[in-house]
Amino acid sequence: MSAPVVVSGLGVVAPNGLGAQDYWSAARIGKSGIGVLSRFDSSRYPSRLAGEIHGFTARDHLPNRLLPQTDRMTQLALVAADWALADAGVRPEELPGFDMGVVTASAAGGFEFGQGELQRLWSQGSEYVSAYQSFAWFYAVNSGQISIRHGLRGPSGVVVSDQAGGLDAVAQARRQIRKGTPLVVSGGVDASLCPWGWVAQMAGGRLSTRDDPASAYLPFDRRAAGHVPGEGGALFVLEREDVARTRGAKVYGEIAGYGATFDPRPGSGRPPTLRKAIELALADAGVRPGDVDVVFADGAAVPELDRIEAEALTAVFGPRGIPVTVPKTLTGCLYSGAAALDLATTFLAMEAGLIPPTVNTEPAEEYGLDLVVGQPRAAEVRTALVLARGHGGFNSAMVVRVGRPAETRRS
Known part of the structure; x- marks a missing residue:
């Protein structure tokens, strides 16, 4: 049996808290970070709300030389990586470089940086475009910059699977550790709250257009009409x-x-495969459905997608068979950072013995879910399931637990 792979450090950058403890202090009581977008004038767009990180000044955390060559997404990721390594008590400069890797997820890349350079191209000319544009926009840039900053020269990479990416990256990191790499930094951070990124997100057709933060993002609710986007995530x-x-x-x-699966094409007549991803994750962990204490759901807030997720959960756990929560109602969907933040929230919930609430939602009875709403719920959380889905058919499921039982049970 492979040696257990564990999380020994985490760094969080979220709309309702910078740093793991500030974030958890907000999440545990249902404090939201969703509001009217202020990074640009969103008044002429159909969607105007976002989970925006306030109070983050990159120069307070990073050397000046990095600022002109990095997008906001990468600046947030670099700080999250710093915090995760410090939390783990790891000093990379004291370890062999080839013993450390980095695997991150990305859904958008450095949109804001790219937008600025396109504006310079068309308004001033090609000679005014920064040389850093060659990489600052790229999906792999967070992995690259974290690697350079800390001398992580072992197996590394980037995973691009939209909102499922945070779990997929951590799974890839686990594979590398099982193959012999002693330490890997992994997770996901995204930030594309700029006009170009905003238009790209609206093109997906899943953004809420409501202006009231208390009614804009309502997963598993009859009033559900799309999600609120956000920025941030977590690294481990x-x-x-x-x-x-x-x-x-x-x-x-x-x-x-x-476990990970990919849905069949629309109109094929074949069923979605989220349930299979859950079953694969449980089997990989060697646990039965009854061993799981809570599910951190994807919570798309699109009626058809909510129905698919609810049916998968009730098929595996039974109607109202397990507590379910969607803490991203406090932050918005952070794209590649969404599942990574859910994973961090899971570990913090295990430590506190508390399931954070899904806010604002009035769960529809037909979904058959025991949704934790309004207030946090005290509970011993030793084993948890985290779900994530990416646009186009990606499904990912991850089982995490405290410690390891002396004798694992197979389903």
Whole structure:
């Protein structure tokens, strides 16, 4: 049996909190970070709300030389990586570079940086376009800049699967650790709250156009009419459990199981495959449905997608068979950062013995879910399931748990 892979450090950048503790202080009581977008004038767009990070000044955290060559997305990711490594008690400069890797997820790349350079191209000419445009927009730039900043020279990469990417990246990091890389930084951070990025997100047809933050993003509610986008995410330090414990690191929990599927094309007549992803993750973890204490759901707030997710959950766990929560109602959907933030929230919930609430939603009875709404719910959370879906058919499921039972049970 492969050695358990655990999370020993986490860094969070979220609309309702910078740093894991500030974020958890907000999430546990249902404090929202969603409001009217202020990074540009959104008044002439159909969608005007976002989960925007306020109070983040890159120069307070990063050297000046990095600022002109990085998009806001990358600046947030670099800080999250710094915090995750510090939380894990890891000093990369003291470790062999080839023993450390980085695998991140990206859904959009550096949209804001790219928009600025396109404006210079058309208004001033090609000679005014920054040389940094060659990489600052790129999907892999977060992995690259984190690698350079900390000397992480081991197996690395980037995963592009929209909102499923945060889980897919962590799963890839787990594979690399099982193959022998001692430590991998992984997760996802996205930020594309600029006019170009905004238009791209609206083109998907899933953004809420409501102006009231209390009614804009309502997963599993009859009033559901799309999600609110946001920026941010979370990064983690992953390593083998025995290595982490030997050096006295805090262990948040184990990445115990993972499953991923891809839906058939629309109109094919074949069923969606989210349920299969859940079953694969449970089997990989060696747990039964009854062993799982809570589900952190994807919560698309699109009626058809909510129905598909609810049917998958009731098929596996039974009607109202398990507590379900969607804490991203506090932040908006952060694209590649969405599932990564859910994963961080799961570990913080395990530590606190508290399931954070889904806010504003009035759960529709026909979905058959035990949705945690309004107030947090005290509960012992030792095993949790995190779900994520990406536009176009990506489905990912991850089982995490505290510690490891002496004898794993197979389904």
